[in-house]
Amino acid sequence: MTSAGRVGVVFVSHSERIAEGLVDLARQMAPTAALVAAGGTDDGRIGTSFDRVNTAIGEADAGAGVVVLCDLGSAILTAETVLDFLDDEQRGRVRIVDAPLVEGGVAASVAAESGAPLEEVVRAAESARGSGPPGAGVGEAGAAATAVEATPASTTHARRITLQNADGLHARPAAELVKLATTFPQRVTVNGTDAKSLLSIMALGLVKGDEVEIASSDPDGAAAVDALAELAASGFGEA
Amino acid sequence: MGLDINWAVDWVRRSADVVSEHRVELINLDREIGDGDHGENMDRGFQAVLPKLDDLPAGSTPGDVLKLVATTLISTVGGAAGPLYGTAYLRASSAVGGEVSLDGNAVAALLQAGRDGIVARGKAESGDKTMVDAWTPAVDAAASAAAGGADAAAVLRAAADAAAAGAVATEPLVARKGRASYLGERSAGHRDPGAQSSALLLEAAAEAASNGTSA
Numbered sequence: 001m002t003s004a005g006r007v008g009v010v011f012v013s014h015s016e017r018i019a020e021g022l023v024d025l026a027r028q029m030a031p032t033a034a035l036v037a038a039g040g041t042d043d044g045r046i047g048t049s050f051d052r053v054n055t056a057i058g059e060a061d062a063g064a065g066v067v068v069l070c071d072l073g074s075a076i077l078t079a080e081t082v083l084d085f086l087d088d089e090q091r092g093r094v095r096i097v098d099a100p101l102v103e104g105g106v107a108a109s110v111a112a113e114s115g116a117p118l119e120e121v122v123r124a125a126e127s128a129r130g131s132g133p134p135g136a137g138v139g140e141a142g143a144a145a146t147a148v149e150a151t152p153a154s155t156t157h158a159r160r161i162t163l164q165n166a167d168g169l170h171a172r173p174a175a176e177l178v179k180l181a182t183t184f185p186q187r188v189t190v191n192g193t194d195a196k197s198l199l200s201i202m203a204l205g206l207v208k209g210d211e212v213e214i215a216s217s218d219p220d221g222a223a224a225v226d227a228l229a230e231l232a233a234s235g236f237g238e239a
Numbered sequence: 240m241g242l243d244i245n246w247a248v249d250w251v252r253r254s255a256d257v258v259s260e261h262r263v264e265l266i267n268l269d270r271e272i273g274d275g276d277h278g279e280n281m282d283r284g285f286q287a288v289l290p291k292l293d294d295l296p297a298g299s300t301p302g303d304v305l306k307l308v309a310t311t312l313i314s315t316v317g318g319a320a321g322p323l324y325g326t327a328y329l330r331a332s333s334a335v336g337g338e339v340s341l342d343g344n345a346v347a348a349l350l351q352a353g354r355d356g357i358v359a360r361g362k363a364e365s366g367d368k369t370m371v372d373a374w375t376p377a378v379d380a381a382a383s384a385a386a387g388g389a390d391a392a393a394v395l396r397a398a399a400d401a402a403a404a405g406a407v408a409t410e411p412l413v414a415r416k417g418r419a420s421y422l423g424e425r426s427a428g429h430r431d432p433g434a435q436s437s438a439l440l441l442e443a444a445a446e447a448a449s450n451g452t453s454a
């Protein structure tokens with residue numbers, strides 16, 4: 001099973017089609033993660049179903065935890081009720097995250113795809129809460145970016161490349177960059193923004209022809225910087 | 240005289256009847272300030288409980304009936320009412336434990352546990368224009384009736400009357416919780432459907448108690 005040991009993501013919506021659409025959307029950037037739709041009532045009407053949510057959490061849970069995202073208030077009530085009925089052990093690794101369903105769901109799915117642990121997937125979803133420029137009030141990633149910007153002199157490795165691919169750093173290319181960044185323990189930035197935060201990277205709005213600085217202030221960050229720079233320079237496999 | 244399993248079963252049957260009777264009214268109340276599904280959802284939920292009553296094993300207690308209602312509503316009511324009422328009945332079931340016969344104090348405790356469950360689940364406060372605005376006056380009235388030595392039937396009567404008044408009193412309120420809160424000021428002037436269904440259910444409880452079905 002490809003998703004074994006990874007965090008799963010459950011989309012709870014009043015609408016079956018919204019939940020399934022969200023899985024389709026997130027699937028583009030997280031092709032192998034356990035993404036499960038739990039939309040509509042048992043007979044497919046508008047509403048939420050205890051059994052569907054319960055089953056979805058079971059399907060999404062490979063032991064590493066599950067992040068549950070909900071649309072409207074009563075979806076949260078249903079999800080919370082499901083959690084009440086889980087055994088203590090499983091309940092401990094299921095998190096209902098208060099985050100925008102679309103952006104939070106995509107961010108969580110990409111983090112889950114990369115094999116990030118539960119807390120990191122939760123943070124990825126929560127990073128979608130804030131609006132505004134990257135690094136400004138978008139949770140821990142933003143706070144960390146600000147801290148780094150305060151000490152720019154400590155950057156030890158940096159490479160500048162020009163984006164070649166048609167999409168720039170958006171959608172799939174952004175997800176690939178983030179996925180690669182999360183495989184390195186060191187912190188790496190793209191134009192000062194945390195390379196592990198999908199939403200922050202996408203919010204940079206970098207397009208074809210833009211110059212990008214990939215940098216790390218970590219003494220061991222050179223390999224990560226090189227890997228990300230090479231991926232970006234390669235055009236992400238696009239024409 | 241305490242209330243036993245027969246009262247609990249009768250309460251459920253009367254609840255199913257009254258919810259069916261008022262189905263359209265609840266739909267209309269919910270349509271005015273919500274999504275219009277409350278009457279249908281509640282009707283489906285209680286109709287799903289009815290056949291399960293026949294499968295209750297001999298020796299079942301009022302708490303068992305409440306638990307059956309809880310799990311059935313949770314799994315069959317698609318809207319917020321499912322988890323909210325489900326949690327209420329579940330907490331009420333725990334509050335009465337395995338008691339075979341409920342006196343006035345036990346009924347007051349049952350109602351309070353139910354209300355506390357709704358508050359815990361929905362995080363609504365009094366005045367938010369939700370079912371809490373029917374339940375909290377009912378719980379208060381039940382507590383003072385029980386403290387005054389009222390029997391179980393009288394406690395339920397006091398609770399039902401207070402819930403009915405509480406539901407009416409939601410009309411001028413501006414909703415601060417649930418779907419109706421999206422309407423803001425426009426939610427004023429309409430009775431909250433959840434408060435109304437709560438009043439109907441507590442009225443059914445009082446009628447079941449006064450109808451001599453208790454031991």
Ligand SMILES: [Mg+2]
Nearest residue numbers: 273274276277
């Ligand atoms: Mg409704």
